[in-house]
Amino acid sequence: MAVNQELVSLSAVELRRRIGGKEISPVELLEACIDRIAAINPAVNAVTATCYDRARREAAAAERAVRQGEALGLLHGLPTGIKDLEETEGLLTTYGSPLYRDFVPAQDNAMVARVRASGAVVVGKTNVPEFGAGANSRNGVWGATGNPFNPLLNAGGSSGGSAVALACDMLPVCTGSDTGGSLRIPAAMNGVVGFRPSPGIVSVERRGLGWTPISVLGPMGRTVADTCLLLAAQAAPDDRDPLSYDAGGAAFAVPPPVDLGRLRVAWTEDFGQCPVDAPIRAVMREKVQAMAHLFARCDHVAFDFGEADRCFDVIRAVSFLARYREAYEKDPASLGPNVRANYEIGAKMTLADFAWAHLEQTRIFRSFQETFRDYDLVLAPTTPVSPFPWTRLYLEEMNGEKLRNYYHWLAPTYFVTLATNPAIAIPGGTDHAGMPFGLQVVGRFRGDRALLGAAHAMEQAFEAIAALRRPRPDLAKLTKPTPELKSIVTHPPVLDARPSGHATSGASV
Template sequence: MTTPTEMCDISAVELRRMIGTKEISPVELLESCIGRIEAVNPAVNALVAMDLDAARRAAREAEKAVMRGDELGVLHGLPTGVKDLNDTAGLRTTYGSPIFADHVPEKDERMVAAVRAAGAVIVAKTNTPEWGAGANTRNPVYGATGNPFDPKRICGGSSGGSAVALSLGMLPVCTGSDTGGSLRIPAAFCGITGFRPSPGTVPSDKRGFGWAPISVQGPMGRTAADASLMMAAQAGFDSCDPFSTPIDGMSFRTPQPVDLGRLRVAYTEDLGFAPVDNDIRAAFRSKVRAFKGLFRECVEATPDLGDANDVFEVLRAVGYLARYKAWYDEDPAKLGANVRANYEQGLSMTLADFSRAHSEQTKAYRRVQAFFKDFDLLLCPVTPVTPFPWTQLYMTHINGEKLRTYFHWLALTYGITNTGHPACAVPCGVDHESMPFGLQVVGPHKGDAFTLGAAHALEQAFAAKPELARPIPDLSKLNGVVNDFRV
């Protein structure tokens, strides 16, 4: 596969530099992105609601600001996709639910407003599962989103539309969010970078369960440097979020320099508890052999995450009980199968279950802090399987063993969600079926800048090794193709 060379394929960091130096215009960049969208989006269904007239007006205003010599925001003139779970003023926002099929918000939520204020040209909403439930991007409003390397397979989720748009050069940066792996899993399946920040680093005024730290918003880009650029716009302090603390978002604009040769690194195939397909285990071991020499020390070691499955199941269910009660009481059929499964699982739980889950989460968190006294990073696979057909809602078995829930196959990522640590999905070559392989890079508590810096350093090192370099989808197989993703 050859690397595409059109303007829309240039990195977000370089595009922003070129806009600032008047080498390119935001208008011509937007038109390049629109051309790519028209060519390949029908083959994958990544971008859903669009307002190209509004985007063109915004691009023209961005061009005028450059020509006037105005102070330019960190995302100035960059065409951007916003996940369809985030309220976007004047642009249809459905959350993937028929209940909100015609919903057009009157104002941006906090994160979207910050991205727009940083100069982003918002082009489209990116597809997501219904209410973001699950890691297969499909819903009854827009249908499914296909993988850029094989549209018959899943792209991951729930930030799947964003990941696909980035992988195919439709947009240079996109937003995402993550509870059980929704930034990391689609990034891994699509060969791009997704970063789950520490809770509160990207403040949210939308999270209904404000004191629960498992759901966060964050950046996606083709590289860690591009994701860092988006992070600079998203991060900051806002008292609307109880986890927010004073932070300079612009500190993320350029990845922190990290010398891999000085790092002590642990790696694990399964975090000690997660089901992982044997072929993925073998692929990961092969990757470790290829990259372990980059570090001062790279040894197999696993933190004790305790009863991570029970902890996540309870904490996740609590949020569903709070959010969906009115609709469930009115008519459970208004909610999709995944949402109903979470809600009904919550109905079977007790206050004792809730208390035990919080206690176990705290104990595991403290054990992981002790683990990070000996290591700078923890590495593991992002996903336990290769992308499967999008017509299959979720994985039911791994290595012949039946899974606990529809989201149990996300254990590699939700195990880290439980601890609150920052984690980045980094492209790391391909797997046994020549699909993208994602490496999960977990950093220390509140070490967001360090984790993104380490991810950037790894991507640079991997680029020199064909077996680890970021894979590029073949656009020639998608140009002009129209696929049917109805569900």
Template sequence: MIGNKTLSPVELLNACIERIEAVNPYVNAVTATCFDRARSEARTAEQAVMRGEPLGLLHGLPLGVKDLEPTAGLLTTFGSPLFRQHVPNQDIELVARLRRAGAIVTGKTNVPEMGAGANSFNAVWGATGNPFNPNLNAGGSSGGSAAALACDMLPVCTGSDTGGSLRIPAALCGVVGMRPSPGVVPSARKLLGWSSLSVVGPMGRTVDEACLQLAATAGVHASDPLSYPLDPAAFLNLPAADLGKLRVAYTADFGTCDVDDDIRASFAEKIGAMRHLFARCDEVNLELGDVHRAFDVLRAEAFVAGMREAYEKDPHSLGPNPRANYEMGARMSLVESAWAQAEQTRILQRFQPIYRDYDLLLSPTTPVSPFPWTVPYAQVVQGREQVNYYRWLALTYVVTLATHPAISLPCGTDAQGMPFGLQVVGGFRGDLQLLSAARAMEEAFAAHPVLRRPRPDLARLEPAVPALDSIVTAPPPRDWHGSGAADGGTVSAV
């Protein structure tokens, strides 16, 4: 619409700002904003359209950036009081690519402190509520992005994923979140550059929106040694997938994950409603080894790499989740690290026999329905106490360890009437094939009452009780004049 002049970038931005101002107080998805700068860039984008200049893939689209990604001139806190006044002077590569494609940075989206956990609350901005019920959590760590998309506040939002941080909030909020194969989109932020655990990737309301963001961000960059040359345009020209020819496997728990009975029942209902779409749809059993301990060690390594300086300066400067991860890693030995690296390689190999007989593997994305955001994490799943704050993410971190691409598709609702996310796992480095199948599944689901994407009723939103910002210990500045501000203007906090 922007390209054919039926919609002005200025009109779109103003509509997004109006939606943010009306809805964000209920869900607290968008944090720091730069509306004045964005309006100026939208006017420039409009002039480029009127002059008939070549337009980028995201020309004039307002962008929300997860608050783990540095943005020039815009407050970037990582959800931590340590960075309450941190205004970077340059964009990280992911944001730079999106801006070069024409996107207009409009605001940041909320996260857990340092991205640790799948419940997006922190002591700087407070909690993000679920668009379907603000008293419940929106997932994390890309919770603000998922909630902003579900509420149509912004058309483009970024995310990242270690143990499920793209897929889990997408599932809980009823949008699409894709974890690409490592290296598809360069992740400049990770300090362990050769690790496959942490990736950045797209979120969207649809698979096509996720593909658009991938096309604007994929490709080699020296900031990520796992990145490699590829054709980003391939994400815009996906081959049509014939669902009737696909062989699909499914598992409720990967043979090792705790999953609540009502989620198992909802998953069985979804499989029953969709199995006729495929050539085959069979339940499979997996033996993947000690995935939980392997993830414990590899995750802790990453936190030691990223937080040693802060911890050694003042352990109390870190919140409980980042501190627990650091301390777990600091106690580990080289023997444990070497074992975990080798076990991850074995997990990858144990995953492969499935794809000799099947094209896709399906599972639930989360083992529980959204719970109150006042509860830090799902402490009991399937009647079993979880040994740490992230063990309930096992359905997604199992796939992280295997390094296969995975996408969470909205798939109707669960027994509580909340969004149900279907995790679809592709073959090794099969990102394009996975996206093609996901788009075809999305289209088929739209015609089915049990499978179609649910939409929140924004007109019926009510304030959360307690208030979403009630856990904020000290508010960030309401008007921020950062020396690194790209336009020298005011950066306000929403």
């Protein structure tokens, strides 16, 4: 058992090296991950539907391939979690919605197929909010996912289950997706890494509004290097996605070397107008002070994001109108409060609103790119508050002021979504409440590789600075179940359901 526990704590990059070098067996690694899930998942509820029998067969096949000297993929033998918005062949895919509690897809979607083709062993699904709407991974099918630093607090979303599975060493890599922060927010709240790539690098063949870059798929890992390894497997063009292009996926496998001492860095607490809790503002200033010496320059910079809140309202609402009109018109009560709220916002809008929003997003894009004439990176808080109890579906007010809607507290990430620049959340120590603090690092337009290289260099430098070092949960405190997390489940899903066609694809925050 001691060897197994040591094994699951290794990075994905190191595990893949040891598998390729015949130092460890994929079968041994899978069993170690299953043991860790059995021991810890009842306390945090991150992993939902599982497929252990199939995973064991695939791990055994991966072991044979190593022994026979076959060519090995980037993720060969690595146990992997798939966010429960992605269709997985023969494995329950609920989108966190009671409408699909028994849905078992007949095939993998394109991204999952690419990950499997790279040698990954899919172990199970990871929890989400209903249809990915919101930054609190709770739903009526599986219940809530708890933060491993305190299971009664929010783990973020919508890739919350993936982030927690990583933080607890249940799985070495997990997939995610991001509309307004769904890769970055849960990574920040759980002390791991979440990368929102430029739209088109990871093709999304299931996106109904194919020309809209608001939603992307992407990787999560415990380190930047692990995240890069998964991205290299995910990245590929697909002629069903009009935004996709060949970005040279294999080139992402290893982050490029970057000299931090040559970088010019801009930083902000709020991009000029995002609601940010006063203590987090103070924490951000402290973090900048602790890291400023690493860079050639580190300047506080003002930004003009215009009417970004209203712009995001419109663009987001259009996506929800496209996805959920049929379900809403049939029975509004079949959709949760977050999905209904987005749909109803959109139903009140006009074509003039839609035209204005695209004009405003273009203006925001062009204004933000001007920053990179003088700077290489932009730093900001990923989340504007410390994790709050998961029983609060969302944050209603901040600093004594009422917020505009259920996702307004996510503005520091959805402002960056509007600009379309690549962005990554990396651990930056803890906040004023002792919870993980995630630093959002934004790169140049389509500057994904340079951003990943800089984030990797920052991560390495942070390990030598106590105030910035990645926090880790005390897993010994997570050995008892947390019954409250299942309290919102109406009735359990049918785990042996038959394939029943394709469902409407989920969004993400």
